[in-house]
Amino acid sequence: MAVLLLVPLLGLLVFLLGVFIWVVFKELHTAEVPSTMKYPIKLRAVHCVFQYAITLGNILEKLRICSMPSFVRFMHDRVAIIKKDPKLLVTNLHFGTVPVRLFQPKASSCSPRRGVIFYHGGGGLLGSLDSYHSLCSYLARETDSVVLSVGYRKYPDYHFPIVYRDCLNATIHFLKRLQTYGVEASRVVICGESMGASTVAMVTQALVGRTSLPQIRAQILISPAVQLLNLQLPSFCQNKNVPFLTQEIFMTLVCKYMATDLSWKDALWNGACMPPENWKKYQRWISSDNIPDRFKNKGQEPQFPGPFIESAYLETKHFFDVRNAPILAEDEIISQLPEAFLVSYGHDILRDDTLLYKKRLEDQGVPVSWYHIEDGFHGCIVLFDRKLLSFPCSQDTVNSVVSYIKGI
Known part of the structure; x- marks a missing residue:
């Protein structure tokens, strides 16, 4: 039974990894980071993550699970830093x-x-x-x-x-x-x-x-x-x-x-x-x-x-x-x-x-x-x-x- 449960989980992980690789490949060929900008590699990395969230949101929207903006907002809010200021x-x-x-x-x-x-x-x-x-x-x-x-x-x-x-x-x-x-x-x-x-x-x-x-x-x-x-x-x-x-x-x-x-x-x-x-x-x-x-x-x-x-x-x-x-x-x-x-x-x-x-x-x-x-x-x-x-x-x-x- 445990093996049967692992199959869809591994399939999901492979799918998510494949989408991420595709997003990175696309962004490396389309996004332009001017040489004068500071920390260009970091900017590319953050942008790839942002585009990854949008891409997953678009997939979920086409599957009629949820809208792209709702998914991206959800993911953004999960990583938002909310500290209680005394x-x-x-x-x-x-x-x-x-x-x-x-x-x-x-x-x-x-x-x-x-x-x-x-x-x-x-x-x-x-x-x-x-x-x-x-x-x-x-x-x-x-x-x-x-x-x-x-x-x-x-x-x-x-x-x-x-x-x-x-x-x-x-x-x-x-x-x-x-x-x-x-x-x-x-x-x-x-x-x-x-x-x-x-x-x-x-x-x-x-x-x-x-x-x-x-x-x-x-x-x-x-x-x-x-x-x-x-x-x-x-x-x-x-x-x-x-x-x-x-x-x-x-x-x-x-x-x-x-x-x-x-x-x-x-x-x-x-x-x-x-x-x-x-x-x-x-x-x-x-x-x-x-x-x-x-x-x-x-x-x-x-x-x-x-x-x-x-x-x-x-x-x-x-x-x-x-x-x-x-x-x-x-x-x-x-x-x-x-x-x-x-x-x-x-x-x-x-x-x-x-x-x-x-x-x-x-x-x-x-x-x-x-x-x-x-x-x-x-x-x-x-x-x-x-x-x-x-x-x-x-x-x-x-x-x-x-x-x-x-x-x-």
């Missing part, structure tokens, strides 16, 4: 249907503290309160702030614009009860990474003019996507195969969250969904002409947009919604935004989105502080406390954010 009181709450996690310093304070509202990354498919727990703990402890982490709902159960709505509703709920949490109304910061950073831009715009609520003191955007229209910017072309956010992963995340069939990803990538009249209107904000020359490769400027395909536009016209493209907001809204701290990475597919939004804000007189990490890559911040798996750019990012928040 200096913090951590409370899990629900603001309506939105799960949130509150981090409060235990030490007494003679005055209300600064408040930080944090939106995690993950493209609307990945990421969770647990996977960003250590980061939020660190921010609360090092800045002596009350931190609210928002666990917005995600794909496959929810699509656009649920991330925006959940974050906006949770933020409004928090802003109405600042006194309850010991937060000073004039020192509330909204911070986010990746899709969370994109949502920071959307929410701060949505709060403009709401005189019944405390005004946001500052916004912190770490590697945001502020538009999904021009995907031929220099950073998209230069870093399309750089871990962790490759072109393949990016397009999959975008299409799944936006409920757009993957068959349209080439049209999106080439700009075939961009009507000529829309390009004429928006190119002053999203054209690669706005990117400083030092970030461009000479002679490699792609032709954008590609030949217009009306059917592609009809399938993707919701990409022009300002809740997906905060850079397209009217000047009247942009000019009223709070000061911003922007973090970009040299080896990030979304680097140029940060540069475009920086210019957009500055053109309307919004104070902007910009911190660029040349050897950084997308998503590195979640590894900042993973010891052997951490990178210099991971801690560099967190240090810059902490320094900025402490100056508020």
Whole structure:
């Protein structure tokens, strides 16, 4: 009997090993780790594990056992480092249907503290309160702030614009009860990474003019996507195969969250969904002409947009919604935004989105502080406390954010 039980177990182990070898072989031939990056072998190894989880998730999804995002989130949360910090009181709450996690310093304070509202990354498919727990703990402890982490709902159960709505509703709920949490109304910061950073831009715009609520003191955007229209910017072309956010992963995340069939990803990538009249209107904000020359490769400027395909536009016209493209907001809204701290990475597919939004804000007189990490890559911040798996750019990012928040 024992021998019979070992047969399927060995078969499973052989299958898992075979999938892993296939993933490693594929990544060695497709992923590009620039020679200027620090610890390239470590980055390749971590990326292979990440891709392995995605591949297994895709297999389970095809077998109708569970969805790929659910599996990857489950695996990510299993390896998340959740340590009990004796200096913090951590409370899990629900603001309506939105799960949130509150981090409060235990030490007494003679005055209300600064408040930080944090939106995690993950493209609307990945990421969770647990996977960003250590980061939020660190921010609360090092800045002596009350931190609210928002666990917005995600794909496959929810699509656009649920991330925006959940974050906006949770933020409004928090802003109405600042006194309850010991937060000073004039020192509330909204911070986010990746899709969370994109949502920071959307929410701060949505709060403009709401005189019944405390005004946001500052916004912190770490590697945001502020538009999904021009995907031929220099950073998209230069870093399309750089871990962790490759072109393949990016397009999959975008299409799944936006409920757009993957068959349209080439049209999106080439700009075939961009009507000529829309390009004429928006190119002053999203054209690669706005990117400083030092970030461009000479002679490699792609032709954008590609030949217009009306059917592609009809399938993707919701990409022009300002809740997906905060850079397209009217000047009247942009000019009223709070000061911003922007973090970009040299080896990030979304680097140029940060540069475009920086210019957009500055053109309307919004104070902007910009911190660029040349050897950084997308998503590195979640590894900042993973010891052997951490990178210099991971801690560099967190240090810059902490320094900025402490100056508020």
